[in-house]
Amino acid sequence: MEKHVVVIYPHPDDESFGAAGTIAKFREQGVPVTYLCGTLGEMGRNMGNPTFANRETLPEIRKKELIDACNVLDMELRMLGYRDKTLEYEDRTEVAELLKGIIEEIDPSLVITHYPEHAVHPDHDALGSAAVEAVQLMDPKKRPTVWAQAITNTHIEDLGNPDIVNDVRDNFDKKMDAILCHQSQANGVIRSWNQSEDMDNDLKEEAMKRLGFESFYIWKY
């Protein structure tokens, strides 16, 4: 059993779309989970559908959505205070040092993050890369295991089959509850996957098709 799990992603909603089922399973086992959320998704395009946010109100709205989702998943939240879409321009070593300090303080047995260069969004790649580096910088005897999540369309071709594949369909209600906390984002994100006009209107069904499995590669140091 894991001792403590630290999840490191850049945006409010990455945790719900990417790992909510896995997080829920850890919490069921009584494993503490802490989410280090890099930004507030300040530059998101989705403003709710119908639109209820604007560029200036979005950060506070997404912060509240994030807190709600973490409550649903019953995990501790720490916000790192970076700005959306700018993480790749930060000094990676500085970000890695910051993460290393937090990881050493929490002393988890497992870190979950994005797979650098295979995670589509520049913030995913940048924070994933800093997280991998943070663990690299640690004393090898104290390093937690790192699960890296790849989400490119070609990741299986590029990296082979993932090491960990969690079937989260039997606990999908919990995942969907977490996703739907992100009111300003959920609808638009799910609809963006299916660009055909006749998309099934059942968001949960559409989400289940894509998000029923959560898979990760074990990072090799």
Next chain:
Amino acid sequence: MKPIELDKVQEKLESFIDKDVYVHLETTNGAYASHVNEKAYNVGVYIRNAKVRFNQAKIVGDGKSYRAGLKMEIGWIYAEGLTDWEIFEGEKLLMAGHDREGRLMVALQISETPFNY
């Protein structure tokens, strides 16, 4: 935000003329554009809290979609595809263009005080 009302926005634009103001200008088709559609390209531009001064300002459009241009002493700022507007915190002019799903495609915002950064 609400649909652009040309006269009201024009009046607000003119209230900023010959003052030092902060501009937020962006356009984006999202970081996932080429992920969900391999024929698409990811394009985006973003400048926040550029301090500028303009001496002319005009909004033009056909009732659905608008363009706004600001003439500076040595250059121009403009945005195309604006659909909605709002006065935020009593003094900031927010203009944005949204697609059918309500996603932001373009924004031009002007304020006498900086936007949060």
